[in-house]
Amino acid sequence: MIENKAITYSLLAHVRNSGSLMKGPIDVFVPLIKRTLQQLNGKGILKGESLFEIQNEANMMYSIDFPIPVLKIILLQIANEVNIDDQKNFILHEDYSFILKSFYFEDFEERIQEIIRETESIEKIFKDFCELQNFKPEKPTTLFDFIDKNKLAISRYLSNSTAPNGHDYCIEAEFVNYFKKAPKVFDIIRRIYLGSIISSFLEYKTEDIQQEVELLFDTNFIISLIDLNTPESTQTCRKLIEVGKNLNFKFTILIDTIEEAKFLIKKKAETIDLSFISKRVNPEDIYNACERRNLNQIDLERIADNLEDTLKTFGISINIFTETLKTKAKSSREYESFQKIRTSTISALHDTIAILYVKEKRTKKIREFEKVNCWFVNNSTSHEVYDEREDQKNVFEYQKETIKVDELLNILWLSQPRINTSIDNDDLIDIGLSSVVAYTLNDSLPKASIIRDLEKNILKYKGEVITDRDILNISTRISKKQIKNISELNKMADTNSSEFVAKLKIEAEIQQKFETEKFEKFEEMLEKFQIELSHLQKAKAKIESKKSVVEKLENEQKQDKSTIFNLQQSLEKEKQERIKLENKLKETKREEFINRKIRIWRIKSWIGLTLFLIISITAILYLFYLADWKLTNASILYEDYKKNLIITSFCALFCFIFTFLVGRNLREKYINNSNIKAYRDLIKIPEELM
Numbered sequence: 303m304i305e306n307k308a309i310t311y312s313l314l315a316h317v318r319n320s321g322s323l324m325k326g327p328i329d330v331f332v333p334l335i336k337r338t339l340q341q342l343n344g345k346g347i348l349k350g351e352s353l354f355e356i357q358n359e360a361n362m363m364y365s366i367d368f369p370i371p372v373l374k375i376i377l378l379q380i381a382n383e384v385n386i387d388d389q390k391n392f393i394l395h396e397d398y399s400f401i402l403k404s405f406y407f408e409d410f411e412e413r414i415q416e417i418i419r420e421t422e423s424i425e426k427i428f429k430d431f432c433e434l435q436n437f438k439p440e441k442p443t444t445l446f447d448f449i450d451k452n453k454l455a456i457s458r459y460l461s462n463s464t465a466p467n468g469h470d471y472c473i474e475a476e477f478v479n480y481f482k483k484a485p486k487v488f489d490i491i492r493r494i495y496l497g498s499i500i501s502s503f504l505e506y507k508t509e510d511i512q513q514e515v516e517l518l519f520d521t522n523f524i525i526s527l528i529d530l531n532t533p534e535s536t537q538t539c540r541k542l543i544e545v546g547k548n549l550n551f552k553f554t555i556l557i558d559t560i561e562e563a564k565f566l567i568k569k570k571a572e573t574i575d576l577s578f579i580s581k582r583v584n585p586e587d588i589y590n591a592c593e594r595r596n597l598n599q600i601d602l603e604r605i606a607d608n609l610e611d612t613l614k615t616f617g618i619s620i621n622i623f624t625e626t627l628k629t630k631a632k633s634s635r636e637y638e639s640f641q642k643i644r645t646s647t648i649s650a651l652h653d654t655i656a657i658l659y660v661k662e663k664r665t666k667k668i669r670e671f672e673k674v675n676c677w678f679v680n681n682s683t684s685h686e687v688y689d690e691r692e693d694q695k696n697v698f699e700y701q702k703e704t705i706k707v708d709e710l711l712n713i714l715w716l717s718q719p720r721i722n723t724s725i726d727n728d729d730l731i732d733i734g735l736s737s738v739v740a741y742t743l744n745d746s747l748p749k750a751s752i753i754r755d756l757e758k759n760i761l762k763y764k765g766e767v768i769t770d771r772d773i774l775n776i777s778t779r780i781s782k783k784q785i786k787n788i789s790e791l792n793k794m795a796d797t798n799s800s801e802f803v804a805k806l807k808i809e810a811e812i813q814q815k816f817e818t819e820k821f822e823k824f825e826e827m828l829e830k831f832q833i834e835l836s837h838l839q840k841a842k843a844k845i846e847s848k849k850s851v852v853e854k855l856e857n858e859q860k861q862d863k864s865t866i867f868n869l870q871q872s873l874e875k876e877k878q879e880r881i882k883l884e885n886k887l888k889e890t891k892r893e894e895f896i897n898r899k900i901r902i903w904r905i906k907s908w909i910g911l912t913l914f915l916i917i918s919i920t921a922i923l924y925l926f927y928l929a930d931w932k933l934t935n936a937s938i939l940y941e942d943y944k945k946n947l948i949i950t951s952f953c954a955l956f957c958f959i960f961t962f963l964v965g966r967n968l969r970e971k972y973i974n975n976s977n978i979k980a981y982r983d984l985i986k987i988p989e990e991l992m
Contacts, residue, residue, distance in 0.1 A: 308494050
């Protein structure tokens with residue numbers, strides 16, 4: 303399951319780095335769920351009653367949990383993308399049952415196979431590394447557990463859960479630290495780490511924090527900020543200052559913190575010439591920074607004297623009103639807890655004051671990360687436990703007051719679109735991995751006081767019996783936890799000096815022999831890994847070559863298809879033009895046919911009018927004829943004349959009325975548009991003109 307998760311993380315990093323795919327905060331997960339839908343489709347699952355079916359399949363494929371609310375958003379986005387026009391490939395109903403008609407997604411299959419091979423190779427080289435270090439764990443261990451540890455730490459803030467305690471990841475941290483100088487190995491680790499951070503977004507509930515936030519800085523943060531720690535720690539702390547300014551965060555430091563930092567720096571200045579193991583054992587020690595920056599006692603004292611002015615240049619304000627908090631702190635439960643884990647009562651009191659300051663700023667207990675308005679930011683491991691009862695819980699009901707600088711940067715990177723230009727992927731990886739490695743290794747080191755006692759004892763014999771090479775080898779064995787009984791060595795120095803020196807010489811010789819053998823074996827291991835990668839690259843090159851041939855054939859097919867398509871388009875266009883001309887011709891003939899029918903319709907009225915005009919005129923002429931006939935033929939009986947006159951008049955009147963009606967009919971056929979339109983609609987068009 304862990305290796306499966308590592309593959310998923312690498313895939314997430316690949317999608318994230320393919321910027322063209324990223325439009326929103328959850329877009330990075332869309333390809334993963336698309337592959338899940340394809341997997342279901344391939345199994346013949348075409349519908350489901352609940353999103354839990356998709357969720358379970360995704361969890362099996364990727365070994366990460368997709369919360370239902372986030373999964374809903376992703377699936378709705380996929381549905382909008384794949385359902386084009388009337389083609390519904392994926393339907394998500396309101397009750398979140400679903401229908402999966404057709405789904406095909408293979409965009410990352412080749413990359414996934416490559417990731418699987420890389421993951422297997424990195425796990426194999428890690429096992430070889432463990433063997434070379436003579437490391438035989440009581441329980442099976444894997445590099446990916448260590449990388450996932452940082453995500454689990456972030457989950458404490460995003461989902462109020464906590465990473466399980468009790469596992470020592472020193473060998474994993476040493477592996478990551480060692481292979482920083484082997485880019486081909488380290489690049490794989492970087493991708494897995496980036497993916498683990500990205501997957502944390504599934505647990506985040508909101509975006510773009512807008513409220514005012516105050517950051518209260520710890521002593522170790524200040525030491526790192528002024529470059530008296532490792533270069534990586536300095537970069538991390540200064541990056542948080544840069545990001546915080548972009549988000550309008552307020553930066554604060556207590557006057558007690560400044561006093562503690564000054565005391566620490568001046569104390570180191572006093573013993574800088576006597577330290578020779580501490581700077582080799584602990585890379586985060588001030589002595590180590592002094593050697594790197596070539597600082598002497600006077601330089602350290604000057605840095606301490608100018609500390610307030612230096613902090614002001616970073617925009618950090620100093621709170622000098624802490625007396626009330628001191629009074630409360632001395633009787634608090636937090637103070638009792640800190641006294642058990644801090645080296646002095648002053649340090650315990652200072653941390654307690656800081657915790658109480660944050661609590662007062664928050665005014666109440668807060669559950670959600672995005673609602674927190676004040677944090678106590680540290681750059682060490684010693685602040686993680688101040689409440690033993692809380693630490694025993696698997697789920698935290700409320701947000702703690704403390705947060706590590708790298709964890710805060712990771713969460714801000716996830717949640718703040720405004721600062722993505724300030725924290726790019728490379729910055730995030732370098733900061734995160736360096737911090738995880740440093741926290742893990744430093745947490746396993748002996749207490750500084752024990753190391754100082756050992757230095758004092760070795761100083762008595764340095765240069766005479768114990769050489770600088772011996773000291774380097776002894777320091778290496780201490781840093782790698784291969785000398786665990788340092789307190790007993792210190793006691794031995796007081797009781798039996800010759801046995802003390804002999805023991806140190808033996809340990810130095812063991813380490814020298816191991817270093818010689820290890821160098822040869824590491825060279826062999828790296829060469830072997832390079833060969834494996836070379837084989838993978840050759841296989842990849844062959845695949846790429848075949849892929850290019852296939853792509854060439856596909857391009858040729860696309861060109862042929864394009865030519866055929868263009869030809870089809872041309873023929874279709876000609877066909878459309880021909881149909882358009884035919885329709886226009888039919889329309890012309892159809893209009894001629896209708897006009898002809900209307901002319902005939904009108905001519906019939908003219909014929910009727912002409913006919914009845916002739917009859918009317920004939921009747922009128924006949925009346926005139928009768929009148930003239932009466933004058934010339936007076937002998938005709940009056941009664942016959944009267945009868946003929948009535949008949950003739952009636953006929954003339956009838957013809958006149960009918961002629962009037964025909965004339966009105968002509969008016970309707972020429973002037974009344976609605977009547978003309980009604981007739982046009984009644985004309986039956988021949989089928990060949992349709």
